[in-house]
Every structure is written in C-alpha cells, then in structure tokens.
Amino acid sequence: MSKIMLGSVNHQLDEKGRMRIPAKFRDGIGVNPFVLIGKLECLYVFPNDTAADLLASVLPSDPYALDEKQSEVSTLIAANSEELAEDNQGRSTLPKNLKDYAHIKKDIVVVGKGKYLEIWAAEIFNERFSVLDPTKIKNMLSALTKRSV
Numbered sequence: 001m002s003k004i005m006l007g008s009v010n011h012q013l014d015e016k017g018r019m020r021i022p023a024k025f026r027d028g029i030g031v032n033p034f035v036l037i038g039k040l041e042c043l044y045v046f047p048n049d050t051a052a053d054l055l056a057s058v059l060p061s062d063p064y065a066l067d068e069k070q071s072e073v074s075t076l077i078a079a080n081s082e083e084l085a086e087d088n089q090g091r092s093t094l095p096k097n098l099k100d101y102a103h104i105k106k107d108i109v110v111v112g113k114g115k116y117l118e119i120w121a122a123e124i125f126n127e128r129f130s131v132l133d134p135t136k137i138k139n140m141l142s143a144l145t146k147r148s149v
Contacts (some may be wrong), residue, residue, distance in 0.1 A: 003028035005112030010122065013106050017099065018091035021045075021084075022110050025117055035098060037080040038118060040128075043094070043102050045084065045117040055081065094119075 009022040021029050034051035038044040046054060058074050060066065066074060080101065084092040094104065107122035 004114055005029070005117060006114070008109050008111045008125075011108050011110055013094070013104070013108065014091070016093070017096075018087075018093050019108065019119075020090050021092070021117075025110065025112055028112070028115075029117060031086070033084050033117075035082055035084050035094065035119070036077060037098065037101055041102055041121075041124060043098055043104075043119040045119060047115070048083075050115060051081075 005025050005028040007024065009024065011019060011022060013019050021033070028047070029045060030047045030049075032048050033045050034048065034055075036044045036046065036051070036054075055077070058070075058077050060074075063071065063074075080097060082095050082098070084094075086092050099105075102119065103121040103124060104119070105121065109120045109122050109125040111118040111120065111125075
C-alpha cells in the first residue's frame with residue numbers, strides 16, 4: 001500500500017536547477033518518479049508505477065483510436081513529461097520546459113496530494129494559498145460538500 005503524502009515543504013533549487021524530493025515524501029514517491037505538467041501552472045510528480053498507469057490511459061498503444069483533441073492532449077502530456085532520475089547525491093534536475101511552464105526560478109513549494117506531489121513556484125503558491133481567508137475556505141468547503149452529496 002502506498003504511503004499517503006500530505007502537507008507542504010518550502011524548498012529551493014540549487015545553482016544548477018536541481019532539487020531533492022523532501023524527506024517526508026521520499027517513501028511515498030519512491031525512486032525515479034515522473035514529473036508532468038499539471039493544472040494551474042504547477043507540476044505533478046507521480047511514483048513510477050502510478051505514472052505508468054496514468055500515462056497508459058492518455059497514451060494508448062493505438063494512436064488511431066484517439067480523436068483529434070485527445071491526440072493533441074496526449075502529445076502535450078508526452079512532450080512535457082520526464083522521469084526524475086536522481087544523481088548519486090539524491091538530486092534531480094527539473095527540465096527547463098517544465099520550470100518555465102510552472103514559472104519556477106529558485107524557490108518552490110512541494111505539496112503532498114495523497115498519492116502524488118505538486119511542485120509550485122513559491123511566489124504563485126503563496127499568492128494563491130498562503131493567506132487563509134475564512135470566507136474563501138468556507139466557500140470552497142461548501143462547494144466540495146455539495147459535489148460529494
């Protein structure tokens with residue numbers, strides 16, 4: 001059973017653009033995870049086996065089975081996904097195209113989302129999530145409750 005990953009960790013890329021998966025997420029994410037473009041200008045990091053299943057669902061073995069829009073999406077995801085190979089000191093380099101997409105320069109926030117991680121540029125994460133407005137939280141929780149009923 002995979003470890004559930006929750007919480008967030010502020011982190012920085014080193015001078016060569018490398019990062020380490022924070023210690024609290026290492027067991028849950030495993031070795032050689034995959035990084036993919038995410039929604040809202042963040043990156044998703046999936047354990048290797050989970051990424052294989054996810055990618056199989058958007059990259060079917062028969063490309064003719066996809067309609068034009070599905071083909072476009074599968075190309076976008078395939079072109080912007082990479083395995084995060086670690087060097088002998090446990091550091092991984094985020095590809096430039098993915099850093100550019102997520103506006104990552106140096107400071108990042110790594111968020112545990114259960115079975116996967118999100119990597120955010122710290123500035124974007126802080127702008128969206130650091131101020132916990134009680135009204136905004138109440139509205140989001142209300143929308144979530146209505147959706148699950």
